[in-house]
Amino acid sequence: DKMPKLGCVPDVFSYSIYMDGLCKKGEIEKAIDFLHFMISKGCEPNVVTYNTLIDGLCKKGQIDKAVSYVDEMISKQHQPNVITYSSLINGLCKKGETEKAVGFLDDMVSKGHQPNVVTYNTLIAGLCGKGEFERAMSILDEMLSKGHQPDVVTYSTLIDGLWKNGEIEKAMNHLNDMISRGHKPNAVTYTILINGLCKKAEIEKALYFLDGMISKGHQPDVVTYSVIINGLCKKGEFNKAKNFLDKMIYNGCQPNVVTYTTIINGMCKKGEIEKAM
RNA sequence: GAGCACAUAGAGA
Numbered sequence: 001d002k003m004p005k006l007g008c009v010p011d012v013f014s015y016s017i018y019m020d021g022l023c024k025k026g027e028i029e030k031a032i033d034f035l036h037f038m039i040s041k042g043c044e045p046n047v048v049t050y051n052t053l054i055d056g057l058c059k060k061g062q063i064d065k066a067v068s069y070v071d072e073m074i075s076k077q078h079q080p081n082v083i084t085y086s087s088l089i090n091g092l093c094k095k096g097e098t099e100k101a102v103g104f105l106d107d108m109v110s111k112g113h114q115p116n117v118v119t120y121n122t123l124i125a126g127l128c129g130k131g132e133f134e135r136a137m138s139i140l141d142e143m144l145s146k147g148h149q150p151d152v153v154t155y156s157t158l159i160d161g162l163w164k165n166g167e168i169e170k171a172m173n174h175l176n177d178m179i180s181r182g183h184k185p186n187a188v189t190y191t192i193l194i195n196g197l198c199k200k201a202e203i204e205k206a207l208y209f210l211d212g213m214i215s216k217g218h219q220p221d222v223v224t225y226s227v228i229i230n231g232l233c234k235k236g237e238f239n240k241a242k243n244f245l246d247k248m249i250y251n252g253c254q255p256n257v258v259t260y261t262t263i264i265n266g267m268c269k270k271g272e273i274e275k276a277m
Numbered sequence: 278g279a280g281c282a283c284a285u286a287g288a289g290a
Contacts, residue, residue: 016282023283051283058284086284093285121285128286157286191287198288226288233289262289 010041016049023056031056047073051083058091066091082108086119093126101126102135117143121153128161136161152178156189163196171196187218191227198231206231222248226259233266238275241266 003010010018015038022031031053035045050073057066066088070080085108092101101123105115120143127136136158140150155178162171175193178185185193190213197206206228210220225248232241241263245255267276 013280013282017280018282020282046282048283053283055284081283083284088284090284116284118285123285125286151285153286155286160287188287193287195287221287223288228288230289256288258289260289265290 010038010043012038012043012046012049015043015045016052019049020052020056023052023059026060028056028060028062044076045073045078047078047081047084050078051081051087054084055087055090058087059094061091061095063088063091063095063097080113082113082116082119085113085115086122089119089126090122093122093129096130098123098126098130098132098135102139105139115143115148117148117151117154120148121151121157124154125157125161128157131165133162133165133167150178150181150183152183152186152189155183156186156192159189160192160196163192168196184216185213185218187213187221187224190218191220191224194224195227195231198227198234201231201235203228203231203235203237219251220248220253222253222256222259225253225255226262229259230262230266233263236270238263238267238270238272 003014015034019031019034022034035049035053038045050069054066054069057063057069070084070088073080085104089101089104092098092104105119105123108115120139124136124139127133127139140154140158143150155174158174159171162168162174175185190209194206194209197203197209210224210228213220225244229241229244232238232244245259245263248255264276267273
Protein backbone atom coordinates (compact mmCIF):
# COMPACT_ATOMS: atom_id res chain seq x y z
CA ASP A 1 0.00 0.00 0.00
CA LYS A 2 2.82 2.39 0.80
CA MET A 3 4.87 1.72 -2.29
CA PRO A 4 3.07 4.15 -4.62
CA LYS A 5 3.36 6.92 -2.01
CA LEU A 6 7.07 6.24 -1.89
CA GLY A 7 7.27 6.72 -5.60
CA CYS A 8 7.33 3.24 -6.94
CA VAL A 9 4.81 0.62 -7.89
CA PRO A 10 4.87 -3.06 -7.00
CA ASP A 11 5.93 -5.29 -9.85
CA VAL A 12 5.28 -8.96 -10.48
CA PHE A 13 8.06 -9.88 -8.05
CA SER A 14 6.51 -7.87 -5.23
CA TYR A 15 3.09 -9.30 -5.90
CA SER A 16 4.38 -12.86 -6.14
CA ILE A 17 6.28 -12.57 -2.87
CA TYR A 18 3.17 -11.31 -1.14
CA MET A 19 1.14 -14.07 -2.75
CA ASP A 20 3.59 -16.61 -1.39
CA GLY A 21 3.23 -15.13 2.07
CA LEU A 22 -0.54 -15.52 1.94
CA CYS A 23 -0.23 -19.11 0.71
CA LYS A 24 2.34 -20.05 3.35
CA LYS A 25 -0.03 -18.70 6.01
CA GLY A 26 -2.70 -20.95 4.54
CA GLU A 27 -4.84 -17.98 3.54
CA ILE A 28 -5.66 -19.39 0.17
CA GLU A 29 -8.90 -17.47 -0.31
CA LYS A 30 -7.03 -14.22 0.17
CA ALA A 31 -4.38 -15.43 -2.25
CA ILE A 32 -7.02 -15.99 -4.92
CA ASP A 33 -8.49 -12.54 -4.28
CA PHE A 34 -5.00 -11.15 -4.46
CA LEU A 35 -4.48 -12.63 -7.91
CA HIS A 36 -7.45 -10.64 -9.12
CA PHE A 37 -6.26 -7.59 -7.24
CA MET A 38 -2.89 -7.51 -8.95
CA ILE A 39 -4.51 -7.93 -12.34
CA SER A 40 -6.82 -5.02 -11.54
CA LYS A 41 -3.71 -2.98 -10.75
CA GLY A 42 -2.40 -3.76 -14.20
CA CYS A 43 0.17 -6.35 -13.20
CA GLU A 44 0.04 -9.58 -15.14
CA PRO A 45 0.79 -12.67 -13.10
CA ASN A 46 3.59 -14.76 -14.53
CA VAL A 47 4.58 -18.41 -14.19
CA VAL A 48 5.99 -17.90 -10.71
CA THR A 49 2.84 -16.14 -9.52
CA TYR A 50 0.70 -18.99 -10.79
CA ASN A 51 3.06 -21.61 -9.42
CA THR A 52 2.88 -19.99 -6.02
CA LEU A 53 -0.91 -20.09 -5.99
CA ILE A 54 -1.03 -23.60 -7.43
CA ASP A 55 1.34 -24.86 -4.75
CA GLY A 56 -0.73 -23.15 -2.08
CA LEU A 57 -3.86 -24.87 -3.34
CA CYS A 58 -2.07 -28.21 -3.57
CA LYS A 59 -0.84 -27.91 0.00
CA LYS A 60 -4.46 -27.37 1.03
CA GLY A 61 -5.44 -30.50 -0.85
CA GLN A 62 -7.41 -28.56 -3.46
CA ILE A 63 -5.91 -30.27 -6.46
CA ASP A 64 -8.85 -29.76 -8.78
CA LYS A 65 -8.79 -26.04 -8.17
CA ALA A 66 -5.04 -26.01 -8.67
CA VAL A 67 -5.50 -27.72 -12.02
CA SER A 68 -8.05 -25.08 -12.99
CA TYR A 69 -5.36 -22.44 -12.49
CA VAL A 70 -3.00 -24.48 -14.63
CA ASP A 71 -5.62 -24.25 -17.34
CA GLU A 72 -5.93 -20.52 -16.73
CA MET A 73 -2.21 -19.95 -17.02
CA ILE A 74 -2.07 -21.94 -20.22
CA SER A 75 -4.93 -19.88 -21.62
CA LYS A 76 -2.81 -16.81 -20.90
CA GLN A 77 0.13 -18.30 -22.77
CA HIS A 78 2.07 -19.10 -19.64
CA GLN A 79 3.34 -22.63 -19.99
CA PRO A 80 3.45 -24.66 -16.79
CA ASN A 81 6.98 -25.72 -15.96
CA VAL A 82 8.65 -28.41 -13.90
CA ILE A 83 7.82 -26.56 -10.70
CA THR A 84 4.13 -26.47 -11.58
CA TYR A 85 4.09 -30.20 -12.11
CA SER A 86 6.15 -30.91 -9.02
CA SER A 87 3.67 -28.96 -6.92
CA LEU A 88 0.76 -30.92 -8.33
CA ILE A 89 2.54 -34.21 -7.80
CA ASN A 90 3.37 -33.21 -4.25
CA GLY A 91 -0.24 -32.29 -3.56
CA LEU A 92 -1.47 -35.62 -4.85
CA CYS A 93 1.16 -37.53 -2.88
CA LYS A 94 0.26 -35.75 0.35
CA LYS A 95 -3.34 -36.82 -0.21
CA GLY A 96 -2.17 -40.37 -0.72
CA GLU A 97 -3.21 -40.32 -4.36
CA THR A 98 0.05 -41.75 -5.60
CA GLU A 99 -1.60 -43.44 -8.54
CA LYS A 100 -2.65 -40.08 -9.93
CA ALA A 101 0.71 -38.60 -9.04
CA VAL A 102 2.52 -41.19 -11.16
CA GLY A 103 0.02 -40.42 -13.90
CA PHE A 104 0.94 -36.73 -13.72
CA LEU A 105 4.60 -37.62 -14.09
CA ASP A 106 3.90 -39.65 -17.21
CA ASP A 107 1.69 -36.83 -18.39
CA MET A 108 4.35 -34.19 -18.09
CA VAL A 109 6.87 -36.37 -19.87
CA SER A 110 4.49 -37.02 -22.73
CA LYS A 111 3.98 -33.27 -23.02
CA GLY A 112 7.69 -32.80 -23.36
CA HIS A 113 8.42 -31.47 -19.87
CA GLN A 114 11.43 -33.00 -18.21
CA PRO A 115 11.03 -33.94 -14.56
CA ASN A 116 14.01 -32.99 -12.44
CA VAL A 117 15.44 -34.42 -9.24
CA VAL A 118 12.86 -32.56 -7.12
CA THR A 119 10.00 -34.02 -9.13
CA TYR A 120 11.37 -37.49 -8.68
CA ASN A 121 12.13 -36.97 -5.01
CA THR A 122 8.60 -35.76 -4.43
CA LEU A 123 7.12 -38.85 -5.98
CA ILE A 124 9.53 -41.18 -4.23
CA ALA A 125 8.62 -39.59 -0.88
CA GLY A 126 4.94 -40.03 -1.63
CA LEU A 127 5.38 -43.67 -2.56
CA CYS A 128 7.56 -44.40 0.48
CA GLY A 129 4.97 -42.76 2.69
CA LYS A 130 2.40 -45.23 1.43
CA GLY A 131 4.74 -48.17 1.77
CA GLU A 132 4.92 -48.59 -2.00
CA PHE A 133 8.62 -49.27 -2.09
CA GLU A 134 8.57 -51.33 -5.26
CA ARG A 135 7.20 -48.40 -7.15
CA ALA A 136 9.53 -46.00 -5.40
CA MET A 137 12.44 -48.10 -6.59
CA SER A 138 11.13 -48.15 -10.12
CA ILE A 139 10.99 -44.35 -10.05
CA LEU A 140 14.57 -44.38 -8.82
CA ASP A 141 15.48 -46.62 -11.73
CA GLU A 142 13.69 -44.31 -14.10
CA MET A 143 15.59 -41.28 -12.89
CA LEU A 144 18.88 -43.12 -13.12
CA SER A 145 18.14 -44.34 -16.62
CA LYS A 146 17.41 -40.78 -17.67
CA GLY A 147 20.69 -39.62 -16.29
CA HIS A 148 19.34 -37.82 -13.23
CA GLN A 149 21.59 -38.36 -10.24
CA PRO A 150 19.82 -39.02 -6.96
CA ASP A 151 20.82 -36.46 -4.35
CA VAL A 152 20.94 -36.38 -0.57
CA VAL A 153 17.18 -35.83 -0.43
CA THR A 154 16.50 -38.90 -2.56
CA TYR A 155 18.65 -41.08 -0.35
CA SER A 156 17.39 -39.60 2.90
CA THR A 157 13.82 -40.22 1.77
CA LEU A 158 14.53 -43.86 0.99
CA ILE A 159 16.48 -44.44 4.20
CA ASP A 160 13.71 -42.94 6.31
CA GLY A 161 10.94 -44.77 4.50
CA LEU A 162 12.62 -48.16 4.57
CA TRP A 163 13.72 -47.86 8.18
CA LYS A 164 10.24 -46.90 9.34
CA ASN A 165 8.94 -49.91 7.46
CA GLY A 166 11.32 -52.13 9.40
CA GLU A 167 13.62 -52.71 6.44
CA ILE A 168 16.73 -51.53 8.20
CA GLU A 169 19.10 -53.61 6.11
CA LYS A 170 17.86 -52.04 2.92
CA ALA A 171 17.97 -48.61 4.50
CA MET A 172 21.60 -49.07 5.42
CA ASN A 173 22.34 -50.30 1.91
CA HIS A 174 21.07 -47.00 0.58
CA LEU A 175 23.16 -45.13 3.10
CA ASN A 176 26.26 -46.96 1.93
CA ASP A 177 25.24 -46.45 -1.65
CA MET A 178 24.92 -42.71 -1.22
CA ILE A 179 28.29 -42.46 0.49
CA SER A 180 30.01 -44.58 -2.13
CA ARG A 181 28.52 -42.36 -4.80
CA GLY A 182 30.06 -39.37 -3.14
CA HIS A 183 26.95 -37.90 -1.49
CA LYS A 184 27.59 -36.94 2.10
CA PRO A 185 24.81 -37.33 4.65
CA ASN A 186 23.55 -33.97 5.85
CA ALA A 187 21.89 -32.92 9.12
CA VAL A 188 18.54 -34.35 8.03
CA THR A 189 20.07 -37.67 7.02
CA TYR A 190 21.77 -37.92 10.40
CA THR A 191 18.56 -37.02 12.18
CA ILE A 192 16.71 -39.74 10.29
CA LEU A 193 19.27 -42.30 11.43
CA ILE A 194 19.30 -41.00 14.99
CA ASN A 195 15.52 -41.16 15.08
CA GLY A 196 15.53 -44.70 13.76
CA LEU A 197 17.96 -45.79 16.45
CA CYS A 198 16.09 -43.95 19.20
CA LYS A 199 12.86 -45.65 18.17
CA LYS A 200 14.66 -48.97 18.64
CA ALA A 201 15.75 -47.70 22.06
CA GLU A 202 19.37 -47.84 20.90
CA ILE A 203 20.29 -44.53 22.41
CA GLU A 204 23.97 -45.31 22.66
CA LYS A 205 24.27 -45.83 18.94
CA ALA A 206 22.14 -42.76 18.34
CA LEU A 207 24.50 -40.65 20.41
CA TYR A 208 27.40 -42.11 18.48
CA PHE A 209 25.80 -40.81 15.28
CA LEU A 210 25.20 -37.49 16.98
CA ASP A 211 28.92 -37.19 17.67
CA GLY A 212 29.54 -38.25 14.11
CA MET A 213 27.39 -35.52 12.65
CA ILE A 214 28.93 -32.84 14.83
CA SER A 215 32.44 -33.96 13.95
CA LYS A 216 31.49 -33.72 10.27
CA GLY A 217 30.44 -30.15 10.82
CA HIS A 218 26.65 -30.60 10.89
CA GLN A 219 25.02 -28.79 13.76
CA PRO A 220 22.11 -30.67 15.34
CA ASP A 221 18.95 -28.59 15.12
CA VAL A 222 15.71 -28.52 17.07
CA VAL A 223 14.46 -31.67 15.34
CA THR A 224 17.65 -33.61 16.09
CA TYR A 225 17.50 -32.66 19.75
CA SER A 226 13.79 -33.40 19.99
CA VAL A 227 14.36 -36.85 18.51
CA ILE A 228 16.99 -37.65 21.13
CA ILE A 229 14.92 -36.21 23.95
CA ASN A 230 12.03 -38.38 22.80
CA GLY A 231 14.22 -41.45 22.80
CA LEU A 232 15.44 -40.74 26.32
CA CYS A 233 11.96 -39.98 27.63
CA LYS A 234 10.56 -43.20 26.19
CA LYS A 235 13.20 -45.03 28.24
CA GLY A 236 12.31 -43.03 31.32
CA GLU A 237 15.70 -41.31 31.36
CA PHE A 238 14.36 -37.92 32.24
CA ASN A 239 17.53 -36.55 33.78
CA LYS A 240 19.43 -37.22 30.58
CA ALA A 241 16.56 -35.74 28.60
CA LYS A 242 16.73 -32.62 30.74
CA ASN A 243 20.48 -32.47 30.15
CA PHE A 244 19.88 -32.43 26.42
CA LEU A 245 17.29 -29.71 26.80
CA ASP A 246 19.87 -27.61 28.66
CA LYS A 247 22.51 -28.49 26.11
CA MET A 248 20.43 -27.43 23.13
CA ILE A 249 19.64 -24.09 24.75
CA TYR A 250 23.31 -23.65 25.62
CA ASN A 251 24.14 -24.33 21.97
CA GLY A 252 21.76 -21.64 20.86
CA CYS A 253 19.03 -23.95 19.66
CA GLN A 254 15.62 -22.85 20.85
CA PRO A 255 13.29 -25.69 21.96
CA ASN A 256 9.87 -25.45 20.39
CA VAL A 257 6.41 -26.70 21.24
CA VAL A 258 7.23 -30.19 19.96
CA THR A 259 10.32 -30.41 22.18
CA TYR A 260 8.34 -29.49 25.28
CA THR A 261 5.37 -31.67 24.40
CA THR A 262 7.76 -34.58 23.98
CA ILE A 263 9.11 -34.15 27.49
CA ILE A 264 5.79 -33.42 29.15
CA ASN A 265 4.11 -36.34 27.45
CA GLY A 266 7.01 -38.64 28.23
CA MET A 267 6.84 -37.77 31.90
CA CYS A 268 3.08 -38.00 32.15
CA LYS A 269 3.01 -41.41 30.46
CA LYS A 270 5.41 -42.66 33.13
CA GLY A 271 3.32 -41.20 35.92
CA GLU A 272 5.77 -38.40 36.67
CA ILE A 273 3.16 -35.67 36.75
CA GLU A 274 5.07 -33.63 39.31
CA LYS A 275 8.17 -33.49 37.16
CA ALA A 276 6.12 -32.54 34.14
CA MET A 277 4.68 -29.59 36.04
C1' G B 278 25.19 -3.28 -11.40
C1' A B 279 20.15 -4.25 -7.14
C1' G B 280 15.18 -8.85 -5.48
C1' C B 281 18.20 -15.47 -1.97
C1' A B 282 9.83 -14.23 -5.86
C1' C B 283 7.52 -20.68 -6.73
C1' A B 284 8.19 -27.23 -5.88
C1' U B 285 11.00 -32.40 -2.67
C1' A B 286 13.40 -35.69 2.73
C1' G B 287 13.71 -35.62 9.45
C1' A B 288 10.76 -34.87 15.66
C1' G B 289 5.92 -34.97 19.89
C1' A B 290 0.46 -35.40 20.80
